[in-house]
Amino acid sequence: MPDADRVPVAQLSRFMAAALRKLGLPEGDASLVAQLMAEAEAQGSDGHGAIRLAPYARRIRAGGYNLKPDIRVVQEKPAMALLDGDNGFGHLVMHKAAQIAIEKAKQCGVAWVGARLSNHAGPASIYARMPLAHDMVGLYFAVGNANHLPPWGGLDMLLSTNPVAVAVPAGEEPPVVLDMATTVAAYGKVKAKAQRGEQMPEGWMIDRTGQPLTDPKRAAEGFLLPIGGYKGYGLALVIGLLAGTLNGAAMGRDVLDFNQDFRTTTNTGQAICVIDPAAFGDVTGFKARVDQVIRDMRGAERMPGVDRIWLPGEQSHEKRLRSERGGLVLPAALREQLDALGAELGLAPLGQH
Known part of the structure; x- marks a missing residue:
């Protein structure tokens, strides 16, 4: 993809750290959490990376975390x-x-x-x-x-x-x-499919009658296999x-x-x-x-x-090397979600960090 559509791993980490600081995490803790989240994104663990920032923010705002444990x-x-x-x-x-x-x-x-x-x-x-x-x-x-x-x-x-x-x-x-x-699949992958508007393959989930469930937006109607x-x-x-x-x-x-x-x-x-x-x-x-x-x-x-x-681990290793060299390609829906959260917190868009 064009370089303009790619996000350097360090840039994503800085953005997420800034968001977490705005939400109340101490600076060192915010930087470490953001670094590990960006590392997850870099290795292809998209269900555990930047997609989690908005739910974490919601939990922080609801008082579900101790921010100074x-x-x-x-x-x-x-x-x-x-x-x-x-x-x-x-x-x-x-x-x-x-x-x-x-x-x-x-x-x-x-x-x-x-x-x-x-x-x-x-x-x-x-x-x-x-x-x-x-x-x-x-x-x-x-x-x-x-x-x-x-x-x-x-x-x-x-x-x-x-x-x-x-x-x-x-x-x-x-x-x-x-x-x-x-x-067969982690639930984070189901969330990622739903955000991207994609269907799940048969074999990930079934409904309560045992029939294949492929629409991730209906995941609550069934369970993982x-x-x-x-x-x-x-x-x-x-x-x-x-x-x-x-x-x-x-x-x-x-x-x-x-x-x-x-x-x-x-x-x-x-x-x-x-x-x-x-x-x-x-x-x-x-x-x-x-x-x-x-x-x-x-x-x-x-x-x-x-x-x-x-x-x-080989494919994740190669993804990590590619991400470090050429940056990350984030789905449009995820970038919109991140920028919307950033705007709520008074931050510049992701591309400006």
Whole structure:
């Protein structure tokens, strides 16, 4: 697209930071949240990036966030910690959780940090990837912020998309980064489809009679489908128990639909686990072996019509590089939404930041 239609990642981050400051976040917190949101947009996680700014603003205005939280450790042992997020932005809570887990893993070889009283924090891979800068493995788990999945064979919405992400460092190759919801599609993707006026593919959602649901604007009439049938339901359940129940956070009937209720505390639960490969041996050798596995996968014989075998995270990695070089292409409806919010807050349009 023409350069005029592209938005540099840093420009989007500055705009969102300015909006969050106007809404009452302290300057450092606003900058960090905006940076992580822009990073989500850059890697193609459009359901968790700039599209979330307006709902966050609505929640702030309704008093649903603590804008100056005391994010603190309330339980701790050498290889674990439990954070109380004090109803702050989930990005702030999980950024701190990742930092604590990395430092503990340096000492213990592995560390697990859970959080309660957090909030939506963006895509799971953002936090799983943080340990990569230290040549460590990151795993992230979360309870989603609205239930869109019934137990297998049921109709009561008792589970969310409950995502999991795993990031494994490599040597010369891009890291392996798996980021997935336990449903066929994350609900953020449904929102993005609705905003763009697009239909969902069959297989994302069904209505309460079991028929395919493809209009994202009718999403409330049905529910998301789990990956792998009953296996995805089971995975969503155990992730919810580890990220929610274990931390004293919301799970099951206690999960609040933050798409409908902008005032009540969500008590979102998340967890991050960090593994230091140095505890298992030579890190350089480990990364070289990961490289070989990647090349074996990519070089496998392909089925007819398949041009390339992708590794988890490769396409997001390439999108991130393209975004950093050439900027972001934001849907017209999203740019209008951002500029409208900016105007409400007395900010210049996005293109002038």
